[in-house]
Amino acid sequence: MIRLLSLACCLVAALPVLAAEIKTRDRRSGFDFMTPSSQDMQRDDMLNPGMLWVLEGEALWQQQAANAPSCAGCHGDAKDSMRGAAARYPAFNDRLNRPINLQQRINLCRSENQQQPAFEPESRPLLALSAFIGAQSRGLPIAPPEDARLAPHLENGRQFFKTPMGQLGLSCAQCHDDNWGGRLAGAPIPQAHPTGYPIYRLEWQTLGSLQRRLRNCLTGIRAEPFDWDAPEMVELELYLMKRAAGMNIETPAVRP
Amino acid sequence: MLTLAASMPAAAQPLVSYEVVGDAIPQSLTGVPGDAARGRAIVASRQKGLCLLCHSGPIPEERFQGNLAPPLDGAGSRWSEGQLRLRLVDSKRLNPASIMPAYYKIDGLQRVGAAWQGKPVLSAEEIEDVIAYLKTLR
Numbered sequence: 001m002i003r004l005l006s007l008a009c010c011l012v013a014a015l016p017v018l019a020a021e022i023k024t025r026d027r028r029s030g031f032d033f034m035t036p037s038s039q040d041m042q043r044d045d046m047l048n049p050g051m052l053w054v055l056e057g058e059a060l061w062q063q064q065a066a067n068a069p070s071c072a073g074c075h076g077d078a079k080d081s082m083r084g085a086a087a088r089y090p091a092f093n094d095r096l097n098r099p100i101n102l103q104q105r106i107n108l109c110r111s112e113n114q115q116q117p118a119f120e121p122e123s124r125p126l127l128a129l130s131a132f133i134g135a136q137s138r139g140l141p142i143a144p145p146e147d148a149r150l151a152p153h154l155e156n157g158r159q160f161f162k163t164p165m166g167q168l169g170l171s172c173a174q175c176h177d178d179n180w181g182g183r184l185a186g187a188p189i190p191q192a193h194p195t196g197y198p199i200y201r202l203e204w205q206t207l208g209s210l211q212r213r214l215r216n217c218l219t220g221i222r223a224e225p226f227d228w229d230a231p232e233m234v235e236l237e238l239y240l241m242k243r244a245a246g247m248n249i250e251t252p253a254v255r256p
Numbered sequence: 257m258l259t260l261a262a263s264m265p266a267a268a269q270p271l272v273s274y275e276v277v278g279d280a281i282p283q284s285l286t287g288v289p290g291d292a293a294r295g296r297a298i299v300a301s302r303q304k305g306l307c308l309l310c311h312s313g314p315i316p317e318e319r320f321q322g323n324l325a326p327p328l329d330g331a332g333s334r335w336s337e338g339q340l341r342l343r344l345v346d347s348k349r350l351n352p353a354s355i356m357p358a359y360y361k362i363d364g365l366q367r368v369g370a371a372w373q374g375k376p377v378l379s380a381e382e383i384e385d386v387i388a389y390l391k392t393l394r
Contacts, residue, residue, distance in 0.1 A: 163366060164365075166365070166366075166367060166368055166369060167357070167365060167369065167375070167377060168306075168357040168377070169357055169365055170355060170357070179355065182324045183324070184310065185308060185320040185321065185322050186319070186320030189324075218367075219369065222368065222369045222372045223366075223368065224367050224368065225369075
């Protein structure tokens, strides 16, 4: 029998890789895979380096922009107005007609309500405000909005999660649904729940966003990362939040 | 069963064609035996072979080894040279759900990073070096 390897590959790629989704009762936060000393660091606000960004975010929240109100000027006390906000993003934005994540929401407020240039992706003030707003949801369950307009985006995110990518041809699901708890070199593979973002990652020695983490996994499998806030990345975030619905927010978490 | 590596992206280096017989590729990809010492270095390297991300093996200087795959110890007595070659070149032909990357394949992949496009994970020479090393694991 003679056939072309490329044909065989197409056939293989078309077969669904049957990855079982994690049952609700088996879900674990990345926290549970950490060493006790990293867990202590996250639990104790005096030790958690992420708290520096939370404090900085709190100051930015109050800070007036030139000739424009501060965040607090519109939203008042974040303890009330931002409680639960991070738990329900990404959310559908009417004007853009697509889902946006929390950082994009912050930047929309910057540009539309404060007439200021948007913060750069991964910039210190954007991370600080995200950490401060995220911390207002600490202990609250992740609660993706019930919004039918999100459904096709959620499905795209799910597909993305299950698609083998990169030179190594691995999907997110192959590591995080099928092999969580196993060891990739020294590191335990967590279940990829976005419970703690932005996180202080010991390997980065700084705070970073969920997208930064996703870019690490993509480059790890030698795939081309998407641009910051590319619709595909937001759809992936949306799926991860849905997958983790009901798990508690830990922001700012510590991760190895 | 005869298999040809075909239809590369334009810029890609064509891969050496090979023949699959049963669950093996009996013929060396280069026509010459590999070098076991170079193979060991490839297996140990986190940048090159990446094997120890998933497997463990008798390479004590690499402390952090994976447990997602069978240990490499004994691979040389469990498998013939040809079987080892197909498992490295394209293990998904034997098990489509395998997480083991295809080390000598450039088509059928999606969103390959710019630095890696059109290149297999290992060259034909490197595949033969790794096989020479695996054969020593008896």
